[in-house]
Amino acid sequence: MKPLRNVTARHTYICKVPHGADLLQTLTEFCVAHGIMLGRVEAIGAVQKARIAFYDQSARKYEHMELARPLEIVKLAGNISVKDDRPFVHAHVALADRDGRVYGGHLAEGNIVFACECIIEAYTAAPLERAFDETTGLGLWKDDIK
Ligand code: ZN
Numbered sequence: 001m002k003p004l005r006n007v008t009a010r011h012t013y014i015c016k017v018p019h020g021a022d023l024l025q026t027l028t029e030f031c032v033a034h035g036i037m038l039g040r041v042e043a044i045g046a047v048q049k050a051r052i053a054f055y056d057q058s059a060r061k062y063e064h065m066e067l068a069r070p071l072e073i074v075k076l077a078g079n080i081s082v083k084d085d086r087p088f089v090h091a092h093v094a095l096a097d098r099d100g101r102v103y104g105g106h107l108a109e110g111n112i113v114f115a116c117e118c119i120i121e122a123y124t125a126a127p128l129e130r131a132f133d134e135t136t137g138l139g140l141w142k143d144d145i146k
Contacts, residue, residue: 004145005038009124017116023047023076024089024109030120031080031087037127041091043076043118050095051110052103060137064108071095073116074102080120083130083139 013034017026027041050067078091091107133140 002145004128004141004143005123005125007038007123007125010039011122011124013120013122015118015120017043017045017113017118019113019115020048021113022109023111023113023116024091024107026113027078027089027091027118027120028087031089034122036080036087036120036122037082038125039080039120039122041076041078041080041089041118041120043073043116045073045116045118046114047071047073047095047116048112048114049110050093050103051108052093052095052105053108054105055138057136062106062108065103065105066110067095067103069097070114071097071103076107076118078107080122081128081130081141088130088139 050071053062053064055062074094074096076091076093080089093107094102094104096102129142130139131142
């Protein structure tokens with residue numbers, strides 16, 4: 001494994017996602033508005049309802065799961081890179097119910113925020129682009145070491 005980017009400079013934003021907002025859309029819009037082409041995101045909080053996905057490696061497609069109830073965001077972790085010439089947020093999330101059971105997966109659109117605190121780190125480096133990967137069927141980072 002070789003590092004694709006060596007990052008030394010960064011800018012950190014500490015944000016509150018509005019009540020009722022779509023979590024993934026809000027994160028993406030923030031990155032577009034601030035020109036963030038490389039970075040990471042983490043968040044905690046709660047959603048009013050959730051929508052996550054699991055990638056079926058054999059069928060090479062995402063299966064979505066709707067959780068139509070309040071859940072805690074135990075941890076959202078993700079990265080920001082470039083897909084189709086615009087910022088693309090790829091995040092995974094662990095969500096807990098009132099009994100502490102945790103559901104997790106790929107963050108899809110459809111997670112409606114109850115309250116959410118997030119930290120976004122923007123890196124100053126060459127943008128890292130995603131491209132279709134034949135082996136996995138996913139849009140993965142191109143191996144252009146800069
Ligand atoms: Zn994913």
